[in-house]
Amino acid sequence: MVLIFRTLFAVKELKKPRSYLRSKFIDSVRLHVKGGTGGTGLPKFGGLGGQGGCVYCVGKEDANLRNIMGKFRGKTITAGHGEDSRKTKIVGTPGADVKLEVPLGITVYRDDGKVLGSIDKEDDTVIIARGGPGGTPETNFLGHFGQVHHIRLDLKLIADIGLVGFPNAGKSSLLKAISRAKPKIANYPFTTIKPNKGIIFYEDLRQISIADLPGLIEGAHVNVGLGHSFLKHVERTKLLLFIADVQGFQLNPKYPIRSCLETILLLNKELELYDDELLQKPAVLAVNKMDLPGSEEILKNIKEAYRDVKTILQNVPEDLRPNKVIAFEDIIGISALKRGESIAELKNILRKRLDEYADENDPNIVHPSKFLQQTRAMIRERGSKVT
Numbered sequence: 001m002v003l004i005f006r007t008l009f010a011v012k013e014l015k016k017p018r019s020y021l022r023s024k025f026i027d028s029v030r031l032h033v034k035g036g037t038g039g040t041g042l043p044k045f046g047g048l049g050g051q052g053g054c055v056y057c058v059g060k061e062d063a064n065l066r067n068i069m070g071k072f073r074g075k076t077i078t079a080g081h082g083e084d085s086r087k088t089k090i091v092g093t094p095g096a097d098v099k100l101e102v103p104l105g106i107t108v109y110r111d112d113g114k115v116l117g118s119i120d121k122e123d124d125t126v127i128i129a130r131g132g133p134g135g136t137p138e139t140n141f142l143g144h145f146g147q148v149h150h151i152r153l154d155l156k157l158i159a160d161i162g163l164v165g166f167p168n169a170g171k172s173s174l175l176k177a178i179s180r181a182k183p184k185i186a187n188y189p190f191t192t193i194k195p196n197k198g199i200i201f202y203e204d205l206r207q208i209s210i211a212d213l214p215g216l217i218e219g220a221h222v223n224v225g226l227g228h229s230f231l232k233h234v235e236r237t238k239l240l241l242f243i244a245d246v247q248g249f250q251l252n253p254k255y256p257i258r259s260c261l262e263t264i265l266l267l268n269k270e271l272e273l274y275d276d277e278l279l280q281k282p283a284v285l286a287v288n289k290m291d292l293p294g295s296e297e298i299l300k301n302i303k304e305a306y307r308d309v310k311t312i313l314q315n316v317p318e319d320l321r322p323n324k325v326i327a328f329e330d331i332i333g334i335s336a337l338k339r340g341e342s343i344a345e346l347k348n349i350l351r352k353r354l355d356e357y358a359d360e361n362d363p364n365i366v367h368p369s370k371f372l373q374q375t376r377a378m379i380r381e382r383g384s385k386v387t
């Protein structure tokens with residue numbers, strides 16, 4: 001009893017880390033699904049019961065796991081039951097199927113670990129609970145129950161970290177500096193047209209995968225440039241590493257020159273316009289080309305600006321303004337070309353942030369805020385006497 005009160009009051013004192021305040025990016029959802037029961041046959045007329053409906057997943061580019069979770073959490077998804085055979089309808093109508101629209105890149109697991117299938121393309125289908133057969137002479141005209149499963153939908157990640165930045169920001173150079181990948185590097189935009197993947201190796205043999213995603217530009221959300229082909233990969237990484245050229249960016253002379261801060265806000269806006277759920281992922285900002293003159297001052301100003309997000313929004317033109325400014329976990333200056341200390345520091349930061357992400361998503365770790373809620377609920381339910 002004393003212990004509970006101590007815990008309750010002690011936990012209240014704890015300051016929540018910022019990451020607990022951010023609603024989490026969801027890459028796994030557990031569901032309870034049930035196929036429909038088959039209808040009963042009619043022995044007198046040899047009538048057949050209708051087959052129970054199935055629950056199945058179908059791939060849709062614009063679906064997301066957050067919606068599925070919001071709709072079905074704590075519920076059983078049940079397909080329709082097959083119709084019984086009647087004198088006026090000898091063959092019962094099959095039960096209605098339930099279709100679950102899931103994002104691309106999903107693997108469906110059963111609770112015993114069996115893989116039921118994966119969804120990689122639009123309209124790929126996986127049956128997750130089959131309906132029971134209707135009653136026939138072989139089954140004594142009795143309909144069968146449908147399958148009942150707990151299933152897990154896991155979003156396959158293409159890499160732990162997704163590297164996002166405008167063309168020429170130095171994504172390929174950073175990938176080369178940080179991992180053993182050998183991407184093509186050139187001083188013109190769109191050298192990279194498909195994701196390059198690398199592995200970051202640590203001394204204690206830990207490995208983290210990182211994907212360099214092709215040059216995002218203004219308008220990518222409406223399919224300008226490489227558009228969706230790039231953005232859809234962003235969804236399948238745990239952490240976003242933003243990279244911006246300290247000197248800013250200009251796509252070509254017809255486009256305005258964007259300062260470094262403006263390019264960061266534009267990247268922010270592009271992701272938001274495509275899918276604002278992406279802004280909920282942990283994000284780190286690397287300001288590149290710090291070997292160039294005047295960089296320290298620019299970096300200092302960017303860090304300053306991110307200390308007061310409201311001021312950023314007031315001071316930038318409306319067309320660059322995102323609704324929600326990404327709260328970067330870290331902002332670090334690097335030189336992908338000169339490498340050195342900054343790359344080692346970035347490697348450590350990335351590892352730390354991914355470890356935090358893993359802890360947050362580990363169901364076996366009860367966070368202080370959750371523990372408090374659970375204990376309160378327990379006391380409400382059982383009274384303060386703990387047996």
Ligand SMILES: Nc1nc2c(ncn2[C@@H]2O[C@H](COP(=O)(O)OP(=O)(O)OP(=O)(O)O)[C@@H](O)[C@H]2O)c(=O)[nH]1
Nearest residue numbers: 168169170171172173186187189190191192336337
């Ligand atoms: N001075 C300096 N130049 C750099 C640095 N990192 C990259 N660069 C140069 O910037 C140019 C673009 O580098 P990339 O690594 O190809 O850039 P990217 O973002 O992969 O470009 P895309 O393939 O167009 O998306 C190259 O000329 C690099 O040598 C840096 O830290 N300092």
